[in-house]
Amino acid sequence: MLPEAIQNLINSLERLPGIGPKTASRLAFYLLRAPEDISTSLAEALTDLKTKITFCGECFNIMMVDREKCEICESAQRDGSLICVVEEPLDILSIERLGAYQGKYHVLQGVINPIEGIGPEHLKIKPLLERIQRGGVREVILATDPTMEGDATAQYLYPRLKALDVHVTRLARGLPVGGDLEYADQNTLLRALSGRQEMG
Numbered sequence: 583m584l585p586e587a588i589q590n591l592i593n594s595l596e597r598l599p600g601i602g603p604k605t606a607s608r609l610a611f612y613l614l615r616a617p618e619d620i621s622t623s624l625a626e627a628l629t630d631l632k633t634k635i636t637f638c639g640e641c642f643n644i645m646m647v648d649r650e651k652c653e654i655c656e657s658a659q660r661d662g663s664l665i666c667v668v669e670e671p672l673d674i675l676s677i678e679r680l681g682a683y684q685g686k687y688h689v690l691q692g693v694i695n696p697i698e699g700i701g702p703e704h705l706k707i708k709p710l711l712e713r714i715q716r717g718g719v720r721e722v723i724l725a726t727d728p729t730m731e732g733d734a735t736a737q738y739l740y741p742r743l744k745a746l747d748v749h750v751t752r753l754a755r756g757l758p759v760g761g762d763l764e765y766a767d768q769n770t771l772l773r774a775l776s777g778r779q780e781m782g
């Protein structure tokens with residue numbers, strides 16, 4: 583019914599999380615009417631996203647493609663014997679904002695979620711274990727979200743990390759259960775980080 587160019591845009595928008603058919607149509611028709619620079623800059627930003635941004639080969643945080651490793655991995659100021667394991671790059675931003683953490687990170691790029699068909703093999707778990715096997719790591723902080731999936735992922739990682747002879751800690755309770763690390767307020771997150779406890 584609709585011209586192909588509009589239908590294609592609606593179909594693409596619908597594939598984004600949290601956007602249903604109604605919102606997708608509304609956005610598509612908005613862009614059709616709006617000044618051209620709005621859709622041009624959106625198109626450019628989307629292209630840049632895939633051509634200029636990539637993932638750090640060491641910790642899987644986001645970084646610019648022209649780098650070898652991300653800034654945190656490369657920094658000599660950061661304590662490489664401490665690795666904080668998070669779900670998403672945004673979690674790193676939340677922790678960095680506290681200005682209280684001097685270790686390094688590892689981004690799993692998700693959590694184990696059987697309902698959505700996400701198993702350990704879909705996450706950056708193998709590179710984490712290999713990283714620790716290379717030596718020099720003393721403590722791994724499991725900072726996955728305090729959700730069912732985040733806890734299950736921490737439980738999955740615990741024996742595998744323990745077998746590599748490192749301390750394994752989990753953020754202290756106090757973060758809202760079921761909540762997202764990314765949205766936790768700074769004081770709560772700071773308390774959870776400094777009060778972290780040895781797992782097991």
Ligand SMILES: [Zn+2]
Pocket residue numbers: 638639640641642643651652653654655656
């Ligand atoms: Zn990195």
